[in-house]
Amino acid sequence: MTATSPALSSSVRTETASTPGVTCRNLVKRFPDGTVALDDVDIECPPGGITVLLGPSGCGKTTLLRCVAGLEQPTAGAVLIGGRDVTRVDAGLRGVAMVFQNHALYPDKTAGGNLAFPLKMAGVPKRERVRRVAATAELLHIDGLLERRPSQLSGGQRQRVGIGRALVREPDVLLMDEPFSSLDAELRVEMRAEFLALQRRLGMTTLYVTHDQIEALSLADQLVVLRDGRIEQCAGAEELFRRPATSFVATFLGGMNLLTGTHRDGRLSIPGRPDGLTLPPSLSAPDGVVTVGVRPEDLRPGPGRDDDLSLELTPVLTELLGRERLVHGTFGGLRVKVRLHADIAVGERLIVHASAADLHLFGFDGTRLQEAA
Numbered sequence: 487m488t489a490t491s492p493a494l495s496s497s498v499r500t501e502t503a504s505t506p507g508v509t510c511r512n513l514v515k516r517f518p519d520g521t522v523a524l525d526d527v528d529i530e531c532p533p534g535g536i537t538v539l540l541g542p543s544g545c546g547k548t549t550l551l552r553c554v555a556g557l558e559q560p561t562a563g564a565v566l567i568g569g570r571d572v573t574r575v576d577a578g579l580r581g582v583a584m585v586f587q588n589h590a591l592y593p594d595k596t597a598g599g600n601l602a603f604p605l606k607m608a609g610v611p612k613r614e615r616v617r618r619v620a621a622t623a624e625l626l627h628i629d630g631l632l633e634r635r636p637s638q639l640s641g642g643q644r645q646r647v648g649i650g651r652a653l654v655r656e657p658d659v660l661l662m663d664e665p666f667s668s669l670d671a672e673l674r675v676e677m678r679a680e681f682l683a684l685q686r687r688l689g690m691t692t693l694y695v696t697h698d699q700i701e702a703l704s705l706a707d708q709l710v711v712l713r714d715g716r717i718e719q720c721a722g723a724e725e726l727f728r729r730p731a732t733s734f735v736a737t738f739l740g741g742m743n744l745l746t747g748t749h750r751d752g753r754l755s756i757p758g759r760p761d762g763l764t765l766p767p768s769l770s771a772p773d774g775v776v777t778v779g780v781r782p783e784d785l786r787p788g789p790g791r792d793d794d795l796s797l798e799l800t801p802v803l804t805e806l807l808g809r810e811r812l813v814h815g816t817f818g819g820l821r822v823k824v825r826l827h828a829d830i831a832v833g834e835r836l837i838v839h840a841s842a843a844d845l846h847l848f849g850f851d852g853t854r855l856q857e858a859a
C-alpha cells in the first residue's frame with residue numbers, strides 16, 4: 487500500500503502537467519556492504535506540496551532523497567515523477583534539483599557564478615542565463631551579493647545562494663537535505679519561514695529532510711517518519727502529531743512520556759511501583775502489556791478529576807525553558823517529563839494529572855490501540 491497523507495494542506499495543488507508529483511514505489515536500497523538503507527518504501531508526494539522526511543540518524547532519509555535525485559540507484563523498486571518512471575533516467579534529466587546542508591558552493595566562483603553554473607552546464611544561452619540569475623537573485627534577496635565569493639558571505643547568505651542555485655534551473659521537484667541545520671537557531675527560523683513563503687509562491691513539489699521536529703511540523707503538508715529504512719507513519723503533520731500511529735512516532739515527535747506496564751481490571755502494574763497506576767474508567771485498555779502515552783504539556787498539577795490519570799512523581803531535575811520549566815521526574819522505574827509554569831524543588835513530591843482525552847494507548851508491539859485520542 488502506498489503511504490499518502492489523507493489530510494493535506496489546501497495549498498497543495500492537484501496534479502497538472504506543469505507540477506508533477508513524486509512517487510516512490512517499493513524502494514529498496516541495499517549497499518554493497520549489506521546495509522539495507524531503504525526497505526520497501528512507498529511514498530506518494532503530492533504535486534506542489536512539501537513532504538517532510540523525519541527520523542533518527544541513519545534511518546535512510548538522505549538515501550531516499552538521493553534515489554529520487556538519481557544520485558543513487560535503488561536495488562529494487564521505482565521512482566516516478568509526474569507518473570513517468572525515471573528510475574533509470576540520468577540525474578540531470580529528471581527535472582530535479584537538490585539543496586545540501588553544507589551549501590556545496592564552488593569556493594572559487596562568485597555567488598553569481600555559482601548561480602549561473604548549472605545553467606551553463608545545461609547549455610542555456612548566455613542571455614537567458616543572465617535573466618534567470620538576476621530573477622533568482624532578486625527572489626532570494628541576494629542581488630547585491632552576486633560579485634562576492636562564498637567566503638565573503640554569511641552562513642545564511644551562502645544558503646540563499648545554495649537554494650538559488652537549485653531554483654535557477656526551474657526544477658519541477660526540489661530536494662532539500664537539512665538545508666538550514668548549520669545555521670544558528672534564530673536564522674534557521676527566519677530562513678524556514680522565508681522558504682515556506684517561496685515554496686508556496688513557486689509551488690514546486692518538495693521533499694525536505696530534517697532531524698528537527700519543529701521544522702518538520704511547521705513545513706510539512708505531508709510528514710513521513712522513517713525508522714530503520716521503513717515508513718513508521720505517513721500523514722498530515724497535525725494528524726501525525728495528534729494521533730501518532732506508534733509509540734516510536736509519539737516519542738520522536740513531541741517527546742511523549744510512555745508508561746508501559748501490565749494491565750488488568752483498570753490497573754497498570756509498573757516495574758518499581760507495586761501500587762501501580764489506576765487508569766481512567768473511559769480508557770478501555772485490553773488486558774496484558776500496554777503503553778499509556780502522555781505528552782509533558784498534557785500533565786498538570788492541582789486537583790484531579792474523575793476521569794483523569796494521576797501520577798505521583800519524584801522530580802530529579804528541572805530545566806528552565808523560558809516561561810515554563812521542564813521537570814524530569816520518576817515514577818517507579820519510569821522517567822516522566824512534565825511542563826510546568828511554576829518551579830518545583832528536586833526531591834519534592836509532585837502529583838500531576840492528565841485528562842483521559844489526552845492519553846494515547848499503544849499495544850505490546852507499539853502500535854496505536856485507540857481510534858480517537
Ligand SMILES: Nc1ncnc2c1ncn2[C@@H]1O[C@H](COP(=O)(O)OP(=O)(O)OP(=O)(O)O)[C@@H](O)[C@H]1O
Nearest residue numbers: 517519521522523542543544545546547548549550
Ligand atoms: N555508501 C554507503 N555504503 C554503505 N552504507 C551506507 C552508505 N550510505 C549510507 N549508508 C548507510 O545507510 C543507512 C542510511 O543512511 P542515510 O544517510 O540515508 O541516513 P539518514 O537518515 O540520512 O541519516 P542522517 O540523519 O545521520 O544524515 C545508514 O545505516 C548508513 O550508514
